[in-house]
Amino acid sequence: MDLVRHLRLFVAVAEHRHFGRAAASLSMAQPPLSQGVQRLERHLGQRLFDRDARRVALTAPGSALLPAARQLLADADALVESSRRWSERRCVRLGLAADLDTLAGPVLAHLVGTGIDVEPVLTGSTELVGRLRDGDLDVVLVRHPVALDGLLTGDVITVSAAVVPDHDDLPLVLPPRSHHPAAHDQVVDALLRLGRLAPVHEIASAQERSVRVEAGLASGLRPTQEQDVQDGSADMVPLRYRAAVPVISEQRPDLDHAAVVSALYEALR
Incomplete structure (x- = not known):
């Protein structure tokens, strides 16, 4: 499992509280996003969202995961940016x-x-x-x-x-x-x-x-x-x-x- 990718899906849904808007923010269709969140839940053994026809809400495990997920994604993005600087010789x-x-x-x-x-x-x-x-x-x-x-x-x-x-x-x-x-x-x-x-x-x-x-x-x-x-x-x-x-x-x-x-x-x- 690509944990970073799946955490990015989770954070998008948590921030938008809506699967459709989260998918749009990531420039992807909604079904793959929903499937990705479900895979993450199975991988962690925790339900991360309460869903019904009107709303999406974080569960207690989801609320606990959100700040850690944000930090991990920030660190991953920083690492990628650093690696570009390693390869780019500012000649x-x-x-x-x-x-x-x-x-x-x-x-x-x-x-x-x-x-x-x-x-x-x-x-x-x-x-x-x-x-x-x-x-x-x-x-x-x-x-x-x-x-x-x-x-x-x-x-x-x-x-x-x-x-x-x-x-x-x-x-x-x-x-x-x-x-x-x-x-x-x-x-x-x-x-x-x-x-x-x-x-x-x-x-x-x-x-x-x-x-x-x-x-x-x-x-x-x-x-x-x-x-x-x-x-x-x-x-x-x-x-x-x-x-x-x-x-x-x-x-x-x-x-x-x-x-x-x-x-x-x-x-x-």
Whole structure:
């Protein structure tokens, strides 16, 4: 016997005090409901209702059973809801500025370590903002400055980037200016202030930039967390980042956007 199902039939009749109305509330025909109640009575060995042509009334055993039945059904419904949450992975569609480079892995590892399941996208900031506005992403971490009007934003956080290898005669490889025009221009200006006059080569592929740097064909910017910076070991360029999320009315109700943003900033500090 499906005890939960039969108790649901019993509670419906007890609440409506009418078999027809109880059946309608359960979107079923009356005969199967009546038969189900009778099976429950036989299973428990108790008459649960007094019935006549004019009314349906709970017996003493029925009155005693009702609160326990309601609690059992509430617990069963809660268990089903919990099981859905177990199977539903609230995956955060997270956009990261591609020039995080070597920090992207540690940032994602920090989020996963705090229990945040992520589906990452690494690309230029301009594209990330567009995808956030279109509803394709939940949270983005982009280079600053970039146009974020109409979105909720976090504080600007600065990450130091080392020029590696530190050779003035090597060209510098950077993501394309189209990824984040204003931020790109700030980086170039910072390099000029450092006296670096070598040409800048714009390369979209992070893998290609890395290969050129590792082969000694170019220098690159390597974002570095504060504890990894050795004073005077290389020229340092500030890279500014900012998190953004949709306005509250457009946020996913099953996702704590603020917690994700907080974890992002923790990972970068």
